[in-house]
Amino acid sequence: DAGITQSPRYKITETGRQVTLMCHQTWSHSYMFWYRQDLGHGLRLIYYSAAADITDKGEVPDGYVVSRSKTENFPLTLESATRSQTSVYFCASRDPGLAGGPRLFGPGTRLTVL
Amino acid sequence: AQSVTQLDSHVSVSEGTPVLLRCNYSSSYSPSLFWYVQHPNKGLQLLLKYTSAATLVKGINGFEAEFKKSETSFHLTKPSAHMSDAAEYFCVVTLPYNTDKLIFGTGTRLQVFP
Numbered sequence: 001d002a003g004i005t006q007s008p009r010y011k012i013t014e015t016g017r018q019v020t021l022m023c024h025q026t027w028s029h030s031y032m033f034w035y036r037q038d039l040g041h042g043l044r045l046i047y048y049s050a051a052a053d054i055t056d057k058g059e060v061p062d063g064y065v066v067s068r069s070k071t072e073n074f075p076l077t078l079e080s081a082t083r084s085q086t087s088v089y090f091c092a093s094r095d096p097g098l099a100g101g102p103r104l105f106g107p108g109t110r111l112t113v114l
Numbered sequence: 115a116q117s118v119t120q121l122d123s124h125v126s127v128s129e130g131t132p133v134l135l136r137c138n139y140s141s142s143y144s145p146s147l148f149w150y151v152q153h154p155n156k157g158l159q160l161l162l163k164y165t166s167a168a169t170l171v172k173g174i175n176g177f178e179a180e181f182k183k184s185e186t187s188f189h190l191t192k193p194s195a196h197m198s199d200a201a202e203y204f205c206v207v208t209l210p211y212n213t214d215k216l217i218f219g220t221g222t223r224l225q226v227f228p
Contacts, residue, residue: 042204042218090157105157
C-alpha cells in the first residue's frame, strides 16, 4: 500500500546504545522530515531533507544523525541514546508542488531509553 | 519571531454541540496556518490550511477555521461534535523564509461526551 511506514513502531533501548529508526515512503516525495513529539512541546523538527543526499538541521538536531541515499528512505540514527531522547518520533513527507510544509505523516515510533 | 499559542490544553463538549478550539499566532509576515488532528496512537492528519486566499477555510470532517488578521487568530470550529472527533488538535504556523519549517502549538485535547 502507498504511504509512509516507520519501523520499529516501538523500541526500548539503553543509554549509550545506537538506535536507528527507519522511514520509508512510496510516493517519491522529494521532501522528508523527522519530528519528535513530547508532552508540552508539540512536534519539533529534528532534521529534514529536500532530496537524496541533501539534508539540513531543524530545531533540535543534537544527538541525531540522518542520511538520505535513496529518495524513498530517510533513516534517523541516535548515535548514543540518552534518556532525554525518550519520545515519539514521526516521519513525514511532502510533494514539492504543495507549498507550506509536510502533508503526510507516518504512524510514529515510540522510543524509550532506559 | 513566529509562534503559535493554543489557548486551551483540554476542551470537553457533548456530542451534537459546537466545537471551538482557539489558536493565536505571532508573525512578522503573512503566515501560512494549518490545523492538524492526531487520533490516539496515530500520525497527524491535515485538517485544513490557510495560505492567504479566502479567510474562511473549510477542511475535512466538517471543520472550518477563520483567519482574522486583526485578532491574530485562527480558531477551529465545527457546528456539531461527533464522538469520532475526540483527538488531539494542533495549530501550526510556517516560518516566512522557510515554509518547510513548521512551528507547532502544544496541542488541544478534545473530549466528546455522549
